[in-house]
Amino acid sequence: MTQAAQTAIQKSDVIVGYRTYLDLIPELLAGKEVMSSEMMKEVDRCGKAIDLAAAGRTVSLVCGGDPGIYAMAGLVYEMVRAHGQAIAVEVVPGIAALNACAARLGAPLMHDFAAISLSDLLTPWPVIEKRLEAAAMADFVIVIYNPRSKKRVEQLTKAREIIMAERGGQTPVGIVTAATRENEKIELTTLEELLSCDVGMQSTVIIGNSQTYLWQDVMVTPRGYARKYEL
Amino acid sequence: MTQAAQTAIQKSDVIVGYRTYLDLIPELLAGKEVMSSEMMKEVDRCGKAIDLAAAGRTVSLVCGGDPGIYAMAGLVYEMVRAHGQAIAVEVVPGIAALNACAARLGAPLMHDFAAISLSDLLTPWPVIEKRLEAAAMADFVIVIYNPRSKKRVEQLTKAREIIMAERGGQTPVGIVTAATRENEKIELTTLEELLSCDVGMQSTVIIGNSQTYLWQDVMVTPRGYARKYEL
Structure with missing residues (x-):
């Protein structure tokens, strides 16, 4: 944070947010009006925050990440x-999954x-398929959000297949689950082995480009410094 | 931060960093050994930090953003x-230019x-050209780092031309210069008008996808909630 x-x-006068996140910052909520919710959906929470702001209150709508x-x-503006x-x-930026997961995986x-x-x-x-194809073809490092849920299991299989058409099976892949939380799990693997790894709703998957390498317990995409500076 | x-x-025992960044955190440097530099290059600073760590010191290498x-x-690992x-x-993630600039522009x-x-x-x-083409073709929002410097002025012109081949001239574009600094400047424009705007070494340029719109003083890329939730 x-x-x-x-x-x-x-x-702020009022703090609105999902209970799981608000439970992480009890010291900041002391003396505030707090509207937390376990089940209230994003749209409801957002609507509540907007109604309060329209009534003249200063409201913080708290979410995880950035x-x-x-x-x-986006939902707030819409x-x-x-x-x-x-x-x-005002949007206050934060540490998104891509920032946190990249840091945990190395560079x-x-x-x-x-x-x-x-x-x-x-x-x-x-x-989505078109984007996967374009990103794979142009040798982007690829950060996959929402790789899999209980109901959606086929998308990651298809995504891997699309990327494998352009990139070798030994391409490094990093999986970070529940980044920075107590149950954080970090796994380094390859495109070849990706589907045998534990990937779930709280995971972010980063697929290296053609230059990315695994070294010890980290994943590094060089920028070309070695060539330029002769390390 | x-x-x-x-x-x-x-x-940490020792703090190594570019003077401009260290000057922002005087209260954190009290009592620390500090190695700042105005002109020392990245590789030198990094090498100094590594030598100190190899000698058993705990070293923070401070940079801006993430x-x-x-x-x-990446340079540290290399x-x-x-x-x-x-x-x-250990890599400690931070607010990258893309996080900060996106927040300043809206969503x-x-x-x-x-x-x-x-x-x-x-x-x-x-x-780079291939990536611009792929990203434009697959309707990605595009975040442009290092759009222009004193010596490099043609790249942004070419990039705009490549993106214009796939996306209309009215596509929203946001330019944030020196995000979160005293001289921060925010400009909302379109692909058509991009080249008449002030873009420099401290700028990040965000080009909307086919769904992105300008509303009042912000730039918003909808996720499709409106269709799903009927706002």
Whole structure:
């Protein structure tokens, strides 16, 4: 958590968020009006925050990671726009899954990369396939969000197949599950072995480009310094 | 800056970094051995940090943004590997330019995106062109790092041309210069108008996908919630 995020919460009258996240910051909630929820959906939570802000309160809507990367910021703007009333919104950036997972794996994101979500709930699968093909073909490091859930198990198999058409089976792959949480798990593998690894709802998968290598317990994508500086 | 980064610095004996960044955290440097530099290059700073760590000191190597996104983490691993001695390395993630710039622009990174550096110092230009083409074709939001420097002015012109071949001139574009610094500047424009804007070494440029829209003073890429939830 950044200092800026702490300050934003401290300056707020009301804190709205998913209980799992709010439970991590009890000291920041003291003396605040708190609207937490276990089951309330994103849209409901967001609507509640907007109603409170429209009534003149200063509200922090708390989420995990970075609200600006595949997260709540967009929904907030879409709902404020639909609401019609002028409401000032500030997005406070945070450590997204891609930042946290890259750090845990070593240095896989030293060069151009593409972030792709495999969830086809809100995106047609052919669009996702096209992106996987493009990213694989142009040798991007690929960060896969939402690789698998209980109901969606085939998408990762298909994604791997698409990437394997362009990249060797020995391409390094890093899997980080529940990054920075108590149950964090880090696994380094290869495209060849990916499907035998434990990948779930809390996992992010990073697939190396043609230059990425595994060294000891880390995954590194060089930027070319070695060639330039002759280490 | 995150709490984790503060803690890492507090636990270190020696702090190595570029003076501009160290000047931002005087209170964390009190009582520490500090090796700052204005002109010492990345490789020298990194080598100094590694030598100190090899001698048994606990060293923080401080950089701006996120060391794991186009930054120092990879160089550290490459140099530790070349050094040969066993040295424990931990990467502490931070707010990368893409996180900070996205937050300042609204919510442009709500869907799949590609990060591409236009610097051809360490990467052949044809590789960069291929990535621009792939990202444009597959409708990724595109985050452009190192769009322009005093010596490199043509790359952004070419990049815009490549993207315009796939995407309309009215596609929203956000430019953030010196994000979160005193001289921060935010500009919202379109692909059509991009070249008439002020883009420099401290700028990051985010180009929307086919769904991205400008609304009031922000740039939003919807995830499709509106269709699903009927806002």
